[in-house]
Amino acid sequence: MTPREVAADLPALQPRPDQPFGLYVHVPFCVTRCGYCDFNTYTPAELGGVNPDAWLLALRTELGLAAARLHAPTVDTVFVGGGTPSLLGGERLATLLDMVREYFVLAPDVEITTEANPESTWPEFFDAIRAAGYTRVSLGMQSVAPNVLATLDRVHSPGRSAAAAAEAMAAGFEHVSLDLIYGTPGESDEDLLCSVDAALETGVDHVSAYALVVEEGTALARRVGRGELAAPDDDVLAHRYELVDARLSAAGMSWYEVSNWSRPGGECRHNLGYWAGGQWWGAGPGAHGFVDATRWWNVKHPNAYAQLLADAALPVAGFEQLGADALHAEDVLLTMRLRQGLPMSRLDAAERERAEAVVSDGLLTFDGDRVVLTGHGRLLADAVVRTVLG
Template identity: 65%
Template sequence: MAVVPVPDVSGPPAGLPATALEGLGTRPFGVYVHVPFCATRCGYCDFNTYTAGELGSAASPRSWLDALRRELELGAEILGSAPAAETVFVGGGTPSLLGPDGLAEVLDGVRSVFGLAPGAEVSTESNPESTSPEFFAGIRDAGYTRVSLGMQSAAPHVLRILDRVHTPGRPVDAAREARAAGFEHVNLDVIYGTPGERTGDLRASLEAVLAAGVDHVSAYALIVEEGTALARRVRRGELPAPDDDVLAADYELIDSVLSGAGLRWYEVSNWARDEAARCRHNLGYWRGGDWWGAGPGAHSHVGGVRWWNVKHPAKYAGLLAEGRSPEADREVLTGADRYLERIMLELRVSEGLPLSALDGGGVAQARAAAAEGLLEESVLDSRGRAVLTDRGRLLADGVVRRLAG
């Protein structure tokens, strides 16, 4: 396999304007850590990930861990009196490839540099095939409180189309192992709408999820991303593109089955057993919080400034070894940007968006959407909130566009 070339990118200074730091600590603050390593590449995935064959000798987990610590220290220096992290989320990639010792080192870095708030939520994504009872016991001892496992489907032919290498029953076993290790909060990810997936396949996947006894489920419609192996197969006519009507029917089935089992939606693509089971880190995103994203390609946001790191792990490590920022670029959100983002993000959660956040045109559109059954009737009361109905969730993007004007 060819080695991915290291791009010639220099990281600009990463200082933040004083206006971005105003109010730091009054908003939710979290730390996201991106692990860029995968054992194999899934055909549908366009995340910033690399296999060992693609990286060659250009980067390693050890060089990444060393660079990560330097970036965390840079973040604490830039943020100054940054609050302790209320949430930490280690994503990827495949964080479980680091093993319990590597993940413990990641969390130790966050803890020693930023500190952890009392009762902090600490999550990691994991591939079921690279976990074991010993793995879960190790990361639980290290301080992780939540595990998210990539299941995607229980149907072997669906997993093959997605290029997933785990066996169909392994995610359920892994979820049970995590619970036995003391994890109260365990999530399983499901992807629906894969070409060739039948209604019965999706039902079987949902039955497996419920049998695992998890308290959180994330379900995402398959998106054919440009540049992926799946996109090339669709373009060549080997596989059909996902059908919007099928996706809508699948979503309704997922919501019905999960709700019937006591898991309620709290964000368009997420269901939880109760409020304690909700992913607080992601709620921080949806509620306009601040976070430092560390790792190759990671995105950050503080006080209306968004930036992202260089993607290649070798370039990322090299810049930090030179005492330079790994930042690739940034944008300062305008008032109009922040208005749109607030509508787009808060409308996705079950508590909805307060009408006071909308301008006159947005309020009028919200009332019209309520009259059409896309928002709950409470929006007709000027003191209410814009909350999506079941039908509105299927058409959420259109509702956002209407409210944003």
Template identity: 50%
Template sequence: MAGALEHGEPVPSDGSLPDEATAHVGKNGFAVYVHVPFCASRCGYCDFNTYTSTELGGGATRETYADTVLQELELARKTINPEQVDTVFFGGGTPTLLDADDLGRILEGIDDAWGLAPGAEVTTEANPESVDPAYLRRLRKSGFNRISLGMQSAAPSVLRILDRKHTAGRAPQAATEAREAGFEHVNLDLIYGTPGETADDFAASLRSVIGAGVDHVSAYALIVEDGTRMAGRMRRGEIPYPSDDVAADRYLAAEAALSEAGFRWYEVSNWATSDEARCRHNLLYWTGADWWGLGPGAHSHVGGVRWWNVKHPAAYAKRLSDGVSPGHGRELLTGEDRHVEDVMLRVRLRAGIALDRVDPAGARQALANGLLDADAYGKGKLILTLRGRLLADAVIRDVV
């Protein structure tokens, strides 16, 4: 189960926002995130706001979930009026545990409420075992044009440690099926540094994603969160903790293999074969756009106001059935808050950030340590070198 919600000031019962927050909604882009909290089983490393059927209790079901989300969308429509929706992202959980028609109804509701921009990017996450060719065709017909599949590894032993249910070859097969169904963009997610993973295991995973013909790869080091089953196993000494040195080696291996295959990094943990293949939804997050998060536990940001919904699906549904905002708490970001967050996110991007936006002493030190591109620095931009990407968090601490 996920941890406790953040504190914050109360959200008004009608979900209204300050006038100054809504005055320029979407001026830097507008996105919609839809959280689907259902999972068939819980992965040992996961601390996301997700629930298996035995954890849900009354008042929340997959069958009624789309209608509940549409209730929040109606409240959102009365609260803000962006010019258009640039991207939509269904995450979770496993969105594809819902019927494809339900996902389509939610997407149609977003279009009816605010209007999808021409060529809007519409993504859903999926577990490889949760989709088949017929389901993928229905999603594509509903307007989804991008899919992100949780592969994690091509090694059966690693999948077992992660408590993943799909077989090693299923993710590349699902990626092929998605392409055949007409999806314009397909991503495969990898996790590296899992206890017991060898260099050969990860090399096989990289060969597998490259061979799948996808145009986007995300690769993240395993992070062990307190309260997860994996954290408990490590605490008891059943499996070792991840190694930072191993994670660095894996990252270098990913960069080498993906670069040779025609991928180009555009964010520290993300590679794409072209600018068009980059995840536009995440880029909106990383560059200061507004977004509304629908669903239990979902976070939103509009005009410097950030808020988050109640976490449990039953509590979320009850709030909406009572005609009350599902918002649990919110915070009004100061100019300094927004600046710090902007720096933290943009430093991780290949596009970098203007030097006049960061602490000059910290930037000079990072340059001296070989963490910044010297040519870009001379042109007034902070862009990480490969070594800088390995130490991105340290660079961010130095330049904020």
């Protein structure tokens, strides 16, 4: 089926009023491709005719079509991700937000986040996006160890992430997040702890930490396949996670999702919407959306995306409608990752019995009528969910 035929078959999308509604905007531009990254991003040499201004024009059309399809629900959170949104610069990011306001009503307490690469930010950039209405910035720190940054093909200097965080806070951002990656080949425990300490010293209110995954088709995967680099070891990754958790917890940050820690009030509401069964429209090349029981995804390449929208056609590449069993499995999978855990009432009798067996194994614990992952259980979260679901 062509994208136009897929869009014609896309079911009516009616957001549920009892769930938060978010808007995700995917920016597909990067200066270079990091060796570990398999996101839908493109360097200038890969783009052909689509530049940021042409992409913005196409995005405006998609936002208008989305608002009409959804009957313009109130938006609780906006998240601009990528790619490298900061490559748009402050003026274009402000224009993007103006386009969102043109078609959607934003909640009075709306959370508006943009991701940013420290190397493409500066004080005036943060001043501009704060004045435009952005409330939260997520910066890719990854590490402060030069050898780790080199292995990951990151172009920013070891100290630039901390400097960028300071600039964001000076511009008036109360909510700033730093993202770390652990388990890179050649990384030591000391490398990781230095990175965690550097993040804490900035005073940000949120830290995310992700285990390095060697994704098929990436430059990193090719290097591992040739034997140039060792594949991440599961036991080492578990140990590094425990180091991160202990250091952040000792500094007053609490985990609220398996890979995310924050100070009180610093949680990312947009991501919580994903984990708590919320709904969102995904705009931009390759973006995914989810409303009621329908999930859909856009065409990946910015050129195809722009061409479809030039004809006022939704750039939908495919969709699926989830049945009750699939919705239940996703509910258990996502909710189990959260600190508040999963209400036992959302499990059937067989699942409750299996959950109680996992409690006896020390991977889950009871908190009132909920089951919550233990510290060891967080290391095996996916396996715990598979066991409970049977």
